[in-house]
Amino acid sequence: MKRPFxxxxxxxxxxxxxxxxxxxxxxxxxxxxxxxxxxxxxAVIGILAAITLVSYSGVSGRAMLASLQSDLSSxxxxxxxxxxxxxxxxxxxxxxxxxxxxxxxxxxCLKFSSSTNFIYTPSTTTNPQSYTxxxxx
Numbered sequence: 001m002k003r004p005f006x007x008x009x010x011x012x013x014x015x016x017x018x019x020x021x022x023x024x025x026x027x028x029x030x031x032x033x034x035x036x037x038x039x040x041x042x043a044v045i046g047i048l049a050a051i052t053l054v055s056y057s058g059v060s061g062r063a064m065l066a067s068l069q070s071d072l073s074s075x076x077x078x079x080x081x082x083x084x085x086x087x088x089x090x091x092x093x094x095x096x097x098x099x100x101x102x103x104x105x106x107x108x109c110l111k112f113s114s115s116t117n118f119i120y121t122p123s124t125t126t127n128p129q130s131y132t133x134x135x136x137x
Contacts, residue, residue: 067113068135075110075118075133082108089122089131 082099083089085108090099097120098109112118121132 068116071112071116071118072133072135075112078108078110079131079133083129089129091122091124093120 079089082105085105086103088102090105090108091102092100093110094100094104096106096109097111099105110118110120117136119132119134119136121134123130123132
């Protein structure tokens with residue numbers, strides 16, 4: 001049984017100049033992205049990144065506001081419980097934000113979120129007594 005082509009013939013056919021020319025032509029005619037298409041894609045990605053950044057800053061601002069409101073509410077509750085027990089609000093707070101005078105009480109300490117400073121100002125001139133609890137943020 002005789003083969004129609006020898007190995008040398010097939011190799012010669014594959015490496016002939018017409019075969020290589022057709023492969024080179026196929027590589028040259030392959031479709032690629034143009035510079036305009038790439039610029040449009042980069043612009044769209046930039047716009048999406050800007051939208052994400054703006055929406056993130058809004059979310060973080062609302063989260064900080066919610067944290068401050070929660071702190072004010074819980075500390076107001078602590079001061080009202082102190083008032084219910086002692087019939088007056090504390091005049092001063094110690095270093096741990098616990099009522100120091102007129103009656104020291106370590107169970108009614110004011111607690112704040114990290115990096116939040118509050119200013120407690122009692123008003124002893126009004127009747128009934130009142131206080132101001134404010135933040136500098």
